[in-house]
Amino acid sequence: MSSTRVFMTDKDLSERSVIRNIFPDATLLLCLFHTLRTFRREVTCEKMGITSGQQQLCLELLQRMAYAKSSDAYQSVYDTLVETASASVVQYFNRNWHGIRAEWVRCHALASGNLMNCTNNRLESINSKLKSVIDRYSTIEKFIDQLYIVLQSQHDDNSCLKSSNGIKKATPVVTAYRQLLTPYAFRHVDRHLVSSKHGSTDTSTHETTTTTCSCGFRQAMGLPCCHIFLMRRQQNLDLYDIELCSERWQRQYYQWHMAVTHGTTAGTQDKRAICQHRICNRISRAGHDKFRRSRNICVFRCNHSQTSA
Numbered sequence: 001m002s003s004t005r006v007f008m009t010d011k012d013l014s015e016r017s018v019i020r021n022i023f024p025d026a027t028l029l030l031c032l033f034h035t036l037r038t039f040r041r042e043v044t045c046e047k048m049g050i051t052s053g054q055q056q057l058c059l060e061l062l063q064r065m066a067y068a069k070s071s072d073a074y075q076s077v078y079d080t081l082v083e084t085a086s087a088s089v090v091q092y093f094n095r096n097w098h099g100i101r102a103e104w105v106r107c108h109a110l111a112s113g114n115l116m117n118c119t120n121n122r123l124e125s126i127n128s129k130l131k132s133v134i135d136r137y138s139t140i141e142k143f144i145d146q147l148y149i150v151l152q153s154q155h156d157d158n159s160c161l162k163s164s165n166g167i168k169k170a171t172p173v174v175t176a177y178r179q180l181l182t183p184y185a186f187r188h189v190d191r192h193l194v195s196s197k198h199g200s201t202d203t204s205t206h207e208t209t210t211t212t213c214s215c216g217f218r219q220a221m222g223l224p225c226c227h228i229f230l231m232r233r234q235q236n237l238d239l240y241d242i243e244l245c246s247e248r249w250q251r252q253y254y255q256w257h258m259a260v261t262h263g264t265t266a267g268t269q270d271k272r273a274i275c276q277h278r279i280c281n282r283i284s285r286a287g288h289d290k291f292r293r294s295r296n297i298c299v300f301r302c303n304h305s306q307t308s309a
């Protein structure tokens with residue numbers, strides 16, 4: 001449990017209290033989408049006693065604070081809010097948001113190591129896929145059967161993406177990172193390598209060494225940033241260093257993780273996992289959507305034939 005670094009939730013107080021108790025060392029963040037939605041829901045003309053023009057101005061300031069790239073930038077917009085907004089808005093904001101700004105302002109969220117996820121949208125996306133395939137009141141057996149189908153479908157999609165990677169010619173450093181990292185992580189690193197090469201890197205606002213950097217990307221992702229690459233170029237150091245890359249982005253770790261998820265680790269297969277793989281292999285690679293449609297047609301035909309009989 002001590003290795004869990006970050007949680008992201010909406011503002012559900014019970015949920016957050018439980019997480020704080022069980023994971024005292026983890027950072028608790030608020031989903032940006034939910035934060036902005038709460039601003040729109042609470043800062044209204046009726047609730048705050050303000051005009052629509054004042055409401056628009058306040059919402060704009062609140063959004064700018066949420067996306068602030070530094071503490072100074074946040075403070076500057078906050079000062080403007082205090083000067084220009086009505087007392088009701090300032091009071092609401094101070095009571096509910098200012099004291100916990102480390103949990104929802106972008107610059108603080110990146111520093112927590114949030115892997116650049118400022119919202120729960122990815123999780124919500126997976127949840128909606130599950131809901132589209134799995135009936136709401138499924139038995140636990142049926143739920144697990146269909147859960148594995150969705151996971152296999154996602155795994156197949158990822159495999160397709162992986163196989164399409166690695167076509168263009170590249171330098172030894174690029175090739176080494178491509179072989180080391182997942183396609184998603186590699187795309188980030190490749191972009192930062194290019195940026196450091198073309199001199200578009202601004203190093204003045206960050207504290208950088210040849211292995212560390214205070215910038216948001218390095219803090220959030222645990223991958224080498226353009227600032228580190230630039231410093232290594234200037235000191236003629238090898239741009240490739242496995243120690244710069246968090247293990248969670250490395251292909252070997254990813255493959256091990258997928259093997260565990262799909263029950264294919266040598267010596268640990270159980271009958272359930274093997275059974276699920278056989279079911280999955282019969283499912284088309286078109287994914288969960290095709291499965292859901294096929295199932296609906298089967299249910300319809302089944303009901304129809306029973307009615308006819």
Ligand SMILES: [Zn+2]
Nearest residue numbers: 213215225227
């Ligand atoms: Zn950096």
